[in-house]
Amino acid sequence: MDGIQKVFILSLEDIGKEKDFRCQRYESKRRWTKNIIELNGSLNCLLYFKIRSEEPYRWGVTKSRIEELQASGKKWFIVLLFETPKNGYLLTSKDVERYIDEGLWPMGKDKKNKNEYKISPGKALQHKHRFHTFDDFINSLINNMNNKINQNQCQN
Numbered sequence: 001m002d003g004i005q006k007v008f009i010l011s012l013e014d015i016g017k018e019k020d021f022r023c024q025r026y027e028s029k030r031r032w033t034k035n036i037i038e039l040n041g042s043l044n045c046l047l048y049f050k051i052r053s054e055e056p057y058r059w060g061v062t063k064s065r066i067e068e069l070q071a072s073g074k075k076w077f078i079v080l081l082f083e084t085p086k087n088g089y090l091l092t093s094k095d096v097e098r099y100i101d102e103g104l105w106p107m108g109k110d111k112k113n114k115n116e117y118k119i120s121p122g123k124a125l126q127h128k129h130r131f132h133t134f135d136d137f138i139n140s141l142i143n144n145m146n147n148k149i150n151q152n153q154c155q156n
Contacts, residue, residue, distance in 0.1 A: 021039050066117075
């Protein structure tokens with residue numbers, strides 16, 4: 001496991017004790033991965049991590065992972081970390097689906113990356129849930145979870 005992700009997950013586990021949620025690796029019906037963490041308890045969602053420790057800050061998000069998240073039946077987010085466990089972007093499933101639909105995340109062009117969406121700072125990330133501290137991240141996650149809960153209650 002990447003050092004940045006390891007520290008980030010340890011921070012999640014610590015705050016989970018305070019906020020009443022647990023972290024565990026997600027095991028889908030199809031496969032196991034270290035890049036998806038499942039939160040259970042007061043926060044009930046999946047976090048798909050991608051990490052860049054140095055520039056250029058470009059992430060590859062596989063199409064099959066997004067399809068797996070969509071099929072999970074759980075709320076899900078993508079966390080793009082860079083440089084440290086305190087810097088990154090939190091993207092909601094709606095953000096991700098909109099970026100793909102609008103073509104803001106192009107697919108890789110070579111054989112190795114043909115099933116990966118290529119993400120870089122720019123138009124798709126400029127106004128989205130960037131965080132510079134772990135507290136910023138957890139507050140943004142909680143707010144987004146509360147917004148999804150409130151939207152679901154209004155629809156029922």
